[in-house]
Amino acid sequence: MAAMTQLDLSERSAGRAAQLADAGANHKLGRKRDLTRDPAILDAALEVLAETGYDGMTIDMVAARAKAGKATLYRRWPSKAELVFDAIACMKQGEIDFAQLPDTGTLRGDLVAMIKPPSIKDGEKKLRIMAGLVSMLAKHPDLAEAANTAIVEPRAKVNRLLMRRAMERGEISPDCDIETLALVTPSMVSYRVLILRKPINREYLISLIDSVILPACGLAQTRT
Amino acid sequence: MAAMTQLDLSERSAGRAAQLADAGANHKLGRKRDLTRDPAILDAALEVLAETGYDGMTIDMVAARAKAGKATLYRRWPSKAELVFDAIACMKQGEIDFAQLPDTGTLRGDLVAMIKPPSIKDGEKKLRIMAGLVSMLAKHPDLAEAANTAIVEPRAKVNRLLMRRAMERGEISPDCDIETLALVTPSMVSYRVLILRKPINREYLISLIDSVILPACGLAQTRT
DNA sequence: TATATACGGTACTGTTGAGTTTCGGATATA
DNA sequence: TATATCCGAAACTCAACAGTACCGTATATA
Numbered sequence: 465m466a467a468m469t470q471l472d473l474s475e476r477s478a479g480r481a482a483q484l485a486d487a488g489a490n491h492k493l494g495r496k497r498d499l500t501r502d503p504a505i506l507d508a509a510l511e512v513l514a515e516t517g518y519d520g521m522t523i524d525m526v527a528a529r530a531k532a533g534k535a536t537l538y539r540r541w542p543s544k545a546e547l548v549f550d551a552i553a554c555m556k557q558g559e560i561d562f563a564q565l566p567d568t569g570t571l572r573g574d575l576v577a578m579i580k581p582p583s584i585k586d587g588e589k590k591l592r593i594m595a596g597l598v599s600m601l602a603k604h605p606d607l608a609e610a611a612n613t614a615i616v617e618p619r620a621k622v623n624r625l626l627m628r629r630a631m632e633r634g635e636i637s638p639d640c641d642i643e644t645l646a647l648v649t650p651s652m653v654s655y656r657v658l659i660l661r662k663p664i665n666r667e668y669l670i671s672l673i674d675s676v677i678l679p680a681c682g683l684a685q686t687r688t
Numbered sequence: 689m690a691a692m693t694q695l696d697l698s699e700r701s702a703g704r705a706a707q708l709a710d711a712g713a714n715h716k717l718g719r720k721r722d723l724t725r726d727p728a729i730l731d732a733a734l735e736v737l738a739e740t741g742y743d744g745m746t747i748d749m750v751a752a753r754a755k756a757g758k759a760t761l762y763r764r765w766p767s768k769a770e771l772v773f774d775a776i777a778c779m780k781q782g783e784i785d786f787a788q789l790p791d792t793g794t795l796r797g798d799l800v801a802m803i804k805p806p807s808i809k810d811g812e813k814k815l816r817i818m819a820g821l822v823s824m825l826a827k828h829p830d831l832a833e834a835a836n837t838a839i840v841e842p843r844a845k846v847n848r849l850l851m852r853r854a855m856e857r858g859e860i861s862p863d864c865d866i867e868t869l870a871l872v873t874p875s876m877v878s879y880r881v882l883i884l885r886k887p888i889n890r891e892y893l894i895s896l897i898d899s900v901i902l903p904a905c906g907l908a909q910t911r912t
Numbered sequence: 913t914a915t916a917t918a919c920g921g922t923a924c925t926g927t928t929g930a931g932t933t934t935c936g937g938a939t940a941t942a
Numbered sequence: 943t944a945t946a947t948c949c950g951a952a953a954c955t956c957a958a959c960a961g962t963a964c965c966g967t968a969t970a971t972a
Contacts, residue, residue, distance in 0.1 A: 494946030718916030
C-alpha cells in the first residue's frame with residue numbers, strides 16, 4: 465500500500481462504535497477479551513491528540529499513556545487512522561443533559577446559566593482536540609462529520625433550543641436568524657482558542673452574550 | 689539532533705523577511721544569488737501548505753512546485769520550519785489597500801462593498817493555509833503571531849476602521865463593542881471553512897452583516 | 913572569453929514511526 | 943488445577959522524509 469502519512473478511511477470497517485452493541489457470542493475456551501481496555505485506550509488517544517495533534521501523535525504514546533502494549537491496540541483497530549476516528553466518534557465526555565437545561569425565564573438568564581467552569585474546561589479540551597484534526601478535515605469528510613457531531617454540534621444545539629424557546633414566549637422577534645446566531649459563540653470561542661490562542665473565561669463569554677448575541681436578537685444590553 | 693517532526697524556532701536566525709532589505713554587499717567574482725527564486729519558492733511553499741498542511745508538506749514537493757533543486761532551498765533556509773515561517777511572514781498577497789477603502793456613507797454599504805469575489809477567494813486560500821498550521825500554533829508563539837499578523841489581523845483591522853467611522857458619524861451607538869464585533873465575521877468565516885467545511889459566498893457574508901453585525905450595532909435590518 | 917559560483921537534479925545518510933512478530937506471564941474458563 | 947488465549951513488552955521490518963553531498967550545466971562578472 466502506498467503512503468499513509470494522512471488518514472485513509474476510504475474503506476473503513478464497521479468501527480468500534482458500532483461493535484459496542486454485541487457483547488458476548490465468544491463461547492470458546494480460555495480467556496475473553498478485556499473490554500475495560502477499550503475506553504482507557506480511547507481516552508489516552510484523545511489526550512495525546514489534544515496535546516500533540518494527529519501527526520505528532522504516535523501509537524507508542526497512546527499505548528504508554530493507556531499502560532497497554534502496542535500490539536493490543538492493533539488487535540483492536542487496524543490502523544492509527546481508525547483508532548482516532550473511533551476515539552472521536554465515541555467521545556461522550558461532557559455531554560449536555562438536555563433534560564435539565566436552565567429555564568430562568570429570560571434568554572440572558574438561560575445563556576448565562578450555561579456558563580460553568582467545568583463546561584468551559586471541557587470545551588477547551590475538545591477544541592484542543594479539534595486543533596489537532598483541522599488539517600485533516602478537508603480530505604476526510606467522515607472524520608469531519610464525526611468531529612462535528614461530537615464536538616461542535618452539541619453546543620450549537622443548546623443555543624438553538626434556548627433561542628427557540630425565547631422566540632416562542634415572545635421575548636425575541638420571529639425574524640431572528642437563530643441558525644446563524646446559534647453559531648456565534650461556538651465560532652468566536654473556537655477562533656479565540658485555536659487561532660488567537662487566548663483563554664476562555666466567564667468575562668469573555670458574558671461579553672459575547674451582552675455585546676453580540678442579545679443585541680443581535682433585538683434585546684437592549686441589560687448588564688448588572 | 690533529536691526529533692524535529694514539529695517546528696523548532698527556539699533559536700531562529702534573522703529570517704528572510706529581515707534580510708530583504710540589504711541587497712548587494714557581495715562583490716567577489718562569478719555569479720550572484722538569483723533573487724528571483726525566493727518569491728517563487730515561498731509561493732510554492734504556501735501552495736503546498738494550503739494543500740497538505742505542515743506535516744504533509746515535504747521539501748521535495750516545494751522544490752518541485754517551484755522548479756528548484758532541493759539544495760537551493762537549503763542554501764537559503766536552514767530548515768523546513770524556517771522556510772514555512774518566512775513564507776507566512778512574507779505573505780503579502782491580497783493585502784488590503786487602506787488608502788481606498790469604501791466610503792458609502794452607511795456601515796452596511798461599506799461592509800457590503802468589501803465583499804468581492806477575489807477577496808473571498810484570497811480569504812479562503814489563507815484559511816486553508818491556516819488550517820495546516822493550527823496544530824502547531826499552540827507550541828510556537830512566534831508562528832502564531834506571524835500567522836495572525838499576515839492572515840487574520842488585516843481583516844479585523846478593516847472592520848474596526850469601518851465601524852469606528854460609523855461611530856464617529858453617529859450612525860451607531862458609542863456603546864458598541866467594536867473590538868468584539870470586528871472579530872465576528874473573521875471568526876464565523878474561519879469556523880465555517882475550517883470546521884464546518886462549507887463554502888463562503890456572497891449570500892453568507894451578507895447574512896452575517898444583516899443578521900448579526902448590524903443588529904448588534906443597534907441598526908434595524910434593512911434588506912433589499 | 914575565462915572563471916567562479918549558483919543553479920537543478922540525483923544519490924546518499926540517518927532518523928522516525930506505522931505496523932508486525934514474538935514471547936513470557938497473567939487470567940478467566942473448564 | 944489445567945489450558946487456551948489475551949495481555950504488556952520489546953525487538954523487528956519497511957517506507958518516508960529531513961537534511962547533506964556531489965555533479966554537470968548555466969550564467970553573471972571580470
